[in-house]
Amino acid sequence: MVVQSIDIQSPGVLEKILSQATEILVREYGASHVVFHGSRLFGDPYPDSDIDLLVVKETDREPIERTHDAEDLLRKIGSPVDFDVQVWTPQEVAQGLSEGQTYVSVSFFNGRFLYGKEKEFMAAREVFYNIKHWLKEARRHLEHMELDLRRDYDIGAMDELFQATERYMKAFLMSKGIKVEMVHSLPGLLDQAVKYEPSWESLRETLQVTYDWGRACHYAPRREGEVRIVPTLPEVRDLREKLDPWLKSLDRTLSDSLERQEKSREKRGRISDCDRFFTL
Numbered sequence: 001m002v003v004q005s006i007d008i009q010s011p012g013v014l015e016k017i018l019s020q021a022t023e024i025l026v027r028e029y030g031a032s033h034v035v036f037h038g039s040r041l042f043g044d045p046y047p048d049s050d051i052d053l054l055v056v057k058e059t060d061r062e063p064i065e066r067t068h069d070a071e072d073l074l075r076k077i078g079s080p081v082d083f084d085v086q087v088w089t090p091q092e093v094a095q096g097l098s099e100g101q102t103y104v105s106v107s108f109f110n111g112r113f114l115y116g117k118e119k120e121f122m123a124a125r126e127v128f129y130n131i132k133h134w135l136k137e138a139r140r141h142l143e144h145m146e147l148d149l150r151r152d153y154d155i156g157a158m159d160e161l162f163q164a165t166e167r168y169m170k171a172f173l174m175s176k177g178i179k180v181e182m183v184h185s186l187p188g189l190l191d192q193a194v195k196y197e198p199s200w201e202s203l204r205e206t207l208q209v210t211y212d213w214g215r216a217c218h219y220a221p222r223r224e225g226e227v228r229i230v231p232t233l234p235e236v237r238d239l240r241e242k243l244d245p246w247l248k249s250l251d252r253t254l255s256d257s258l259e260r261q262e263k264s265r266e267k268r269g270r271i272s273d274c275d276r277f278f279t280l
């Protein structure tokens with residue numbers, strides 16, 4: 001089935017593409033699990049946003065080779081948009097979940113299983129909702145941003161700033177008990193956050209720019225001749241300066257909150273141990 005790009009949103013078209021992709025990945029590629037995730041599942045897709053799939057398969061191929069193998073097979077479908085396939089081994093999935101790695105965690109816990117059973121990897125589900133891991137990821141992206149700035153790599157620095165901001169905002173929302181999905185819209189996250197921090201409304205324009213530039217830098221042009229408009233290095237530096245005080249303040253707030261929670265749990269644990277001692 002070859003469909004035109006305008007048909008991807010038509011009822012049943014995406015479902016048929018997913019069904020064909022799943023059959024190919026299972027029968028021809030040997031996948032044990034196929035998970036649909038990303039903007040086409042959770043909302044906020046561009047007209048040409050790709051179809052995100054996480055595939056689990058026993059393999060000794062390098063990650064980039066796995067991606068090429070799977071995506072080459074899927075080209076026979078004639079999808080009007082590209083597939084973005086990441087292939088992980090069962091061991092890599094288990095380790096990623098246990099460490100709270102955001103990509104695999106969001107995909108497994110909020111994605112849609114097209115093949116295979118979710119319960120096989122549920123032992124580490126609670127780790128995904130551990131805010132510490134989200135803060136760790138956010139800081140890692142900020143560190144990479146600084147490295148890219150020192151290398152004068154504008155696209156990489158902007159992408160890292162975008163992803164760090166997204167993770168900080170999601171960590172904040174998770175601290176309020178909100179279930180986080182794999183939606184990258186910073187304005188959308190702000191819509192939820194201002195219910196708790198109304199003053200953040202003043203950041204809307206800056207976050208909109210961060211979102212627009214971040215997506216432009218995160219997604220490479222898909223078609224020959226397509227122009228990608230990205231910020232200059234001074235523009236990225238200026239945006240970093242605007243966001244830096246807020247992100248640092250948010251990091252401190254969340255870290256202090258986590259520390260208080262841990263001390264409270266430790267205190268309750270000591271009291272509980274004492275109670276058990278006196279009841280023996």
